[in-house]
Amino acid sequence: MSASLYTKRRIKNILAMTLSIAATGVGLLFLAWILWETLSQGIAALRPQLFTKITAYREEGGLANAMVGSLILNVLGILIATPIGVAAGTWLAEYSRRSRLGPTIRFLNDILLSAPSIVLGLFVYTIVVLPSQYLTHGEVTFSGLAGGVALALIALPVIVRTTDEMLRLVPGTLREAALSLGVPQWKLTTQILIRAARSGIVTGVLLALARISGETAPLLFTAFGNNFMTFNPLDKMPSLPQVIYEYTKDPSPDINTLAWAGAFVLTMFVLALSLIARLIFSRSKVSHD
Amino acid sequence: MHATASNAMTAPDRSVEAARNARDSRNDRVFGAVLKVCALLVLLSLVGAAGSTLWLGQDAFRTFGWGFLTSAAWDPSNDQYGALVPIMGTVGTALIALVVAVPISFGIALFLTEIAPQWLRGPVASAIELLAGIPSIIYGMWGLFIFAPFVAEHIKPWLMNNFSADPPDGKVSWLVQHVPGIAKFFSSEYPFFGAGVLTAGLVLAVMIIPFISSVMREVFQTVPTRLKESAYALGSSTWEVVWDIVVPYTRTAVIGGVFLGLGRALGETMAVAFMLGNTFKFSLSFLETGSSIASTIANQFGEAQGLQRSSLMALAFLLFVVTFIVLLIARLMLRRLATKEGR
Numbered sequence: 001m002s003a004s005l006y007t008k009r010r011i012k013n014i015l016a017m018t019l020s021i022a023a024t025g026v027g028l029l030f031l032a033w034i035l036w037e038t039l040s041q042g043i044a045a046l047r048p049q050l051f052t053k054i055t056a057y058r059e060e061g062g063l064a065n066a067m068v069g070s071l072i073l074n075v076l077g078i079l080i081a082t083p084i085g086v087a088a089g090t091w092l093a094e095y096s097r098r099s100r101l102g103p104t105i106r107f108l109n110d111i112l113l114s115a116p117s118i119v120l121g122l123f124v125y126t127i128v129v130l131p132s133q134y135l136t137h138g139e140v141t142f143s144g145l146a147g148g149v150a151l152a153l154i155a156l157p158v159i160v161r162t163t164d165e166m167l168r169l170v171p172g173t174l175r176e177a178a179l180s181l182g183v184p185q186w187k188l189t190t191q192i193l194i195r196a197a198r199s200g201i202v203t204g205v206l207l208a209l210a211r212i213s214g215e216t217a218p219l220l221f222t223a224f225g226n227n228f229m230t231f232n233p234l235d236k237m238p239s240l241p242q243v244i245y246e247y248t249k250d251p252s253p254d255i256n257t258l259a260w261a262g263a264f265v266l267t268m269f270v271l272a273l274s275l276i277a278r279l280i281f282s283r284s285k286v287s288h289d
Numbered sequence: 290m291h292a293t294a295s296n297a298m299t300a301p302d303r304s305v306e307a308a309r310n311a312r313d314s315r316n317d318r319v320f321g322a323v324l325k326v327c328a329l330l331v332l333l334s335l336v337g338a339a340g341s342t343l344w345l346g347q348d349a350f351r352t353f354g355w356g357f358l359t360s361a362a363w364d365p366s367n368d369q370y371g372a373l374v375p376i377m378g379t380v381g382t383a384l385i386a387l388v389v390a391v392p393i394s395f396g397i398a399l400f401l402t403e404i405a406p407q408w409l410r411g412p413v414a415s416a417i418e419l420l421a422g423i424p425s426i427i428y429g430m431w432g433l434f435i436f437a438p439f440v441a442e443h444i445k446p447w448l449m450n451n452f453s454a455d456p457p458d459g460k461v462s463w464l465v466q467h468v469p470g471i472a473k474f475f476s477s478e479y480p481f482f483g484a485g486v487l488t489a490g491l492v493l494a495v496m497i498i499p500f501i502s503s504v505m506r507e508v509f510q511t512v513p514t515r516l517k518e519s520a521y522a523l524g525s526s527t528w529e530v531v532w533d534i535v536v537p538y539t540r541t542a543v544i545g546g547v548f549l550g551l552g553r554a555l556g557e558t559m560a561v562a563f564m565l566g567n568t569f570k571f572s573l574s575f576l577e578t579g580s581s582i583a584s585t586i587a588n589q590f591g592e593a594q595g596l597q598r599s600s601l602m603a604l605a606f607l608l609f610v611v612t613f614i615v616l617l618i619a620r621l622m623l624r625r626l627a628t629k630e631g632r
Binding site: 010013016020021022024026027030031033034035037038041083084085091092094095105108109110111114116118119120122126153156160184186189213214216224245259260263267270271 | 313314316317320321323324325327328329330331332334335337338341342344345392393394395396397399400401404405413416417419420422423424425426427428429430431433434435495498499502526527528529531532549552553555556557558559562563583586587590591602605608609612613616617620624
C-alpha cells in the first residue's frame with residue numbers, strides 16, 4: 001500500500017521534472033531556430049552595396065538610407081528621453097517620499113512600459129504630425145522628428161524605471177553625510193547621487209536604446225519612411241525596421257532577401273547593445289560590493 | 290543650526306550666508322519643480338494616448354454607437370466599420386498565446402529554480418531572456434517565411450484531418466461525426482495556407498514566454514528557503530514542494546506575470562501583422578485567417594481617410610483601454626508580492 005503510494009509520487013515527480021526540462025528545451029529550441037534562420041539567411045544575403053546604396057534602387061540597391069535614418073531616429077529618441085527620464089526617475093526616488101503622487105506615477109510608468117507601441121505611435125501622430133501639418137500648410141507631414149518623439153515615448157519608461165531603482169540603491173548614509181555638510185538638495189542630487197548611480201543609469205539608457213532600435217509600429221505613422229537618403233529631421237525618414245517590414249511584405253524574393261540582410265544587421269545590433277548594457281551593469285555591481 | 294555657528298561671525302558674513310541660503314532654497318524649489326514636471330509627463334503621455342485616440346475616434350463611436358463593438362462589417366468601400374472581427378482576432382491570438390506560453394513558462398521557471406544545477410541556471414536564464422531582446426519585426430519575418438510554411442505542412446493538415454468537417458485526406462474523423470460543433474473551430478478556406486489565428490497565436494506565445502517565465506522565476510526565488518527545506522525534510526518530492534509550497538505562496542504574483550504576458554500579447558503589432566492574413570470575414574475557426582486590432586491599424590492607417598481613419602482611432606482607443614486594464618491588474622498583483630517581501 002505505502003509502497004504503491006511511494007511509487008505513484010515518484011512517477012509523478014519524474015513526470016513533472018521531465019516536462020519541465022522539456023519546456024526549457026522548447027524555449028531554447030525556438031530561440032535557436034529564430035537566431036539560426038536570421039543568421040544563415042542574413043549572412044547569405046550580405047553584400048557591400050547593402051551599406052553603400054539606398055532603397056530607391058530596389059533589388060540593385062541597399063539599405064544605407066534606412067541605417068542612417070535608424071541612427072538619426074534612435075539618437076533623437078534617446079536625446080529627448082534621457083533628460084526627461086532621468087529627471088522623472090530622480091523625482092520618484094528622491095522627491096516623492098511624502099507625496100501620494102510618487103507611487104501612482106511609479107505604478108503608471110510600469111504600465112507605460114508595456115503599453116501597445118502602435119497606440120503610442122498614433123498618439124504622437126495626433127500631437128506632432130497633425131499640428132505640424134496645419135502650421136506649415138501641409139508641407140511638413142510625417143517627419144523624423146515625430147519618429148524621434150515616438151521612440152522617446154517608448155524609451156522614457158525604461159529610463160525612468162532604471163534611474164528610480166538605481167537611485168534607491170544608493171545608501172542613505174551618503175545623502176545624510178552630504179546634507180549634514182549643508183549641501184543643498186539639488187547639488188546633492190546632481191553631483192553625488194546621480195554620479196553614484198551613473199553606471200546603472202547608463203545601463204538603463206542602453207537598454208532603452210536596444211528597445212527602440214527594434215521598434216517598427218510607432219514609426220509607421222510618424223517617420224513614415226523614405227526611399228532616399230535624408231539627414232533632415234523635418235523630412236520623412238526611413239528606418240531599418242520599417243524597411244524590413246515593407247520588404248517582408250513585398251512579393252519579390254530578391255527584395256525578401258534584402259529584408260533578411262536587414263534583419264541580420266538589426267538583430268546583431270540590438271543583441272550587442274543589450275550585451276554591452278549587461279556587461280556594464282555586472283561590472284558596476286562588482287565594484288560597488 | 291546656523292544660529293549657533295554664526296554667533297562668532299561678523300555681520301557681513303551673516304548676510305552673505307543668508308543670501309546663500311536663500312539662493313540655495315530657491316534653486317532647490319526650482320530644481321524640484323522641474324523634476325516634478327518631468328515625472329508628470331509620464332502621467333500625461335498615458336492620459337494623452339487615451340485622450341487623443343478617443344478624440345479622433347469619436348466620429349466612429351458617434352456614427353456606429355455600441356454597434357461598433359458588435360458589428361462584423363469592415364467594409365471601406367461602403368464606409369461601414371465594426372470592430373468585432375479585429376477584437377476576436379486580438380483576443381483569440383492572445384488566448385492561444387497564453388494557453389501555450391503559461392505551461393512552458395512555468396516549466397522553465399521550475400527548471401531554473403529547482404531542477405537545474407547551479408552552473409546551468411545563469412546561462413539558460415540569459416538565453417531565455419535573449420528571446421525578449423529579439424525585435425518583434427524579426428518574429429514577424431521568421432513567422433511568415435519559416436514558421437507559417439511549417440504550420441501549413443505539418444500542424445494544420447493533422448488538425449484538419451482530425452477535427453474539421455472537410456479534411457484534406459477526405460476521411461471525416463469519428464470525433465467530428467460525434468461531437469457536434471467542433472468542426473466549426475477547425476474549418477479553413479485555404480487548407481494549404483499557413484497564416485491564420487493559430488499561427489499568429491503560436492508566434493505570440495514564443496514572444497511572451499521570456500516575460501512570463503522571468504516573472505515566475507523571480508517570484509519563485511522569493512519563497513523562503515526555510516519553508517521549502519521544511520517540506521523536503523518531511524519527505525516531499527521536488528514536485529510536491531513546488532505545487533504545494535511554492536505555487537500557493539506566490540499565486541498572486543504568478544497570475545500577475547500571466548497578465549503581464551497577456552498585456553504584451555494584446556498590444557503586439559509586428560509579430561502578428563503578417564501572420565493573420567488581414568481578412569475581415571467573421572469566423573470562429575482558429576485555422577482561418579483574420580485580423581487583429583493592431584494589425585488592422587498598421588495595415589490601413591496609412592491610406593485611411595475620414596470615417597475609416599476615425600474607426601481605426603476608435604480601435605486604438607479600445608486596444609489601449611483593454612491593455613491598460615490588463616496591465617493594471619498585472620501590476621496590482623505583482624505589487625502585493627513586493628509588500629509581502631517588505632520591500
